[in-house]
Amino acid sequence: MEPAGPRAPAVLAPHHGGRTMNLKRSLALASLLTISASIAAAAEPPEPRRPVPSARQLRWQGLESYAFLHFGPNTFTDKEWGYGDESPALFNPTDFNADAVVAALKDGGLRGLVLTAKHHDGFCLWPSKFTEHSVKNSPWRNGKGDVVREMADACRRAGLLFGVYLSPWDRNHQDYGAPEYITYYRSQLRELLTEYGPIFEVWFDGANGGDGYYGGARTKRKIDPVTYYGWDETIALVRELQPDACIFSDLGPDTRWVGNEKGVAGDTCWSTFDPKAYAVGKTPGSILNVGMRDGPLWLPAEVDVSIRPGWFYHAAEDAKVKSVDRLYQLYFDSVGRGCNLILNIPPDRRGRIHEADARAIKEWRSRLDAAFAVDLAQGAKATADQSRGGDPAYAPDKVVDGDPATYWSTDDAATSAALTLDLGKPTTFDVVRVREHLPLGQRIDEVAVDAWDGGEWKPIATATSIGAQRLIALPTTTDRVRLRIVKAAACPAVSEFTLFKTH
Template sequence: MRRYSQLVLAAALVSTLFSCSTTDSTTSAAQQVAAPAPVYPVPSEAQLAWHEMEMNAFVHFTTNTFTDLEWGYGDESPAIFNPTQLDADQWVKTLKEAGFKGVILTCKHHDGFALWPSKYTEHSVANSPYKNGQGDVVKEVSDACKRHGLKFGVYLSPWDRNRADYGQPSYIEYYRNQLEEIFTNYGPAFEMWFDGANGGDGYYGGAREVRKIDRATYYDWPTTLAYVDKLQPKPEVLFFSDAGPDIRWVGNERGVVAETNWNTISNDTLYAGMAGIEDLLGTGSEDGTKWIPAEVDVSIRPGWFYHAKEDSLVKSPEKLFDIYMTSVGRGSTLLLNVPPDRRGLIHEEDLKALQGWRQLLDREFKTNLAAKAKAKADSHRGNAGAYAASMVTDGDKETYWATDDAVTTGTLEIDLGKVQPVKYVLLQEYIKLGQRVKSFSVDIWQNGAWQPVADATTIGYKRILQLDPVNTDKIRINITASKASPVISNVAVY
């Protein structure tokens, strides 16, 4: 369905990137040791960049904000859309300060109301009182993202409860026309988001009836996505849906990915809106044929759109921290929804929660106790310094500890220099060469012996284990099973 670039690192090039040891002979030997072969599938460059973003914000805003609905029926008058203090800079600045790297805006939800002046429908901001019909929310948010250095993404609901021709072939042409407007006038977009809510009751231009579609075939997604690819060939836009093709749904809206989280899955028979695959989406597949990582979408409020009755129900900083640990901390990217209120501003309660959450993250992960720490391993690849244990504490994401091809287990020992409190252990695989680790454990040195404190399964881009606070001067990582020689790029301790 999509192009998947296979990132293969040439052995000679990789070896020369790293300073190996103190002698010329060791350096020479390292240059002769080939890098591990990739374990396919591997992420594309755009997917790698997406992993490194770690946290993005969802912004749900439309007529629903003013009708107090979650799903608009499609018969809402554009006249109700009138945010009198809309400030996209306030949104984006707030989100940036909270640590988000991108913003995905609901340009069109199921009600069909377009937040930009689309020439293909009257059901848009152009017929609202907002800025006397001269407003363009999509442009305002896109421009604010550019000003503040955040990436911009779009949600365009495939289901449209306003359109009279929804369910007919002509609607697909309409949907693609709107995609062309978005990607031609407001891009580039790093992600295009569409969900599985497709078909059901609606206004449908006055018909007020239930319409069903074949979710597997009606939208002809391969053609639609190829069309968007031509509109924005670079930078590559990533497509999110239940089954990808680039990013998959996590299977729930609680902010939790499974503790075993493979970035790989086979999606040849999956499609957006397919029922009964939630567990599979949450775990991925160890033997999956495509790199389709899970995105964890959850709202800061019980609903996705702003409702005044939920002002007292905004998630606390502590709850947001828990969600961070069950999303980013399990190798996924977090997509947190922060819906503006009827004024067109992020509400004070949401602001307070985001600020408190940021303070928690900064406090808990302030100082990496393992930065530049001494590290040793029971073995490393070819005895070459380029793959030694010290690569996991050097602060360089492009270096990694690796074992020989026949060795799929191993032990890393980190010397913290002195006894000090430890609460978190963070690990990262060098996923350019694929996801490999199937299980691992963590020990701490205490009372003259190694004491087990944690065990887990997958690592992937990032894994953070929260420990019962302990005092120790040494940490030991035991890779107990791996699909191929493990490649660990980073170990951090907090």
């Protein structure tokens, strides 16, 4: 609008132009009325239902699946947990190629990797300045190699994210169990977080204390995992050095353990939790697997599982790599329940991803891509029994617009509602995907899905704890499908309701 100025004198239009002037005035008035109506119809967005994810957690949840790489002396000793007395000379991959490893993972559709920079045996895959128990004293690359460097660089070249695992337990170090070890541990953490570029996840294992080499003492050392490590200070160090990195441990602070190593989240799995209700290393897996509906922190589960029976490579397991069918189901049991999947794919003694593993994850990705290639809800007419303030910004069609930033919502008082997709013709589908708008928190407790059978609505599935996404298997054929919000803690904010024919 232009600033007000001197009022111009009235000018009488010629008689023959009066109708034109009146038409212009009418159109201008109609335009103003339309604008006013639009302003009146605008509704305020729903208030977040706290807790809500941080920016780093939102980025992390968007990854869905990435790799775990267990690699080290155990690869060459055929062990799962080294004692800590293994000679660095054992570590000598014959054909290590970080780009080839990353390429195999990328072919499997994995969006990043977390490398075991140091497992419980204390051997470091980088030339740490603080120990001799590392690659610098191995024959690999004549002692000049750095697995962490090569993997981090390969990830950047391929567009994958890079993360590190640094075991708090160290069966090699003489000071483990004493305060001096914590200084050592944080010094190594600082190396990893300052010398290798951006880190998307820092992984802290829950194995703590027991028998070990401990600098030649060969004793059993017990520690209190709650107090010994000074986790608050260690977490603060990560925040200082890599503020965008998510931190995994049994109890977070960014992502929690799912409570098992089978790759299966609870059928109900809340993204909220109260870590103060339990202790590190002492939280029942059954609690971690389900989460807490009214937990005070956003603490989603990460689902860890190995593609093989073990976590490190063992030639005897080459024929025991998980099948494509099993991997496909694991996706539904983890990502399909609002979690992230970290799939362990250990390099072999060459320093490559074994052909059986590479083939399995590539076929798995092809199957997933084919299953979710065609959204059968695209083009459907979406209606609902209500939308928030009647504002088009929260209209039901937002669930099928393909934009994760938009969502259908209702008035604050409406914690139950129904949204219908008219598909226009009988359509066969077997999976429904529902997503909540995560910046507003986890609002929905329970949903139901109904199909129109020509005369009435027929219930075909129910689900709880939607969150980042929920995949619901429900083979059916119908021309109309309905999503009912049965129960919610706050008015729903649904960003996606889509249909797929996966078989």
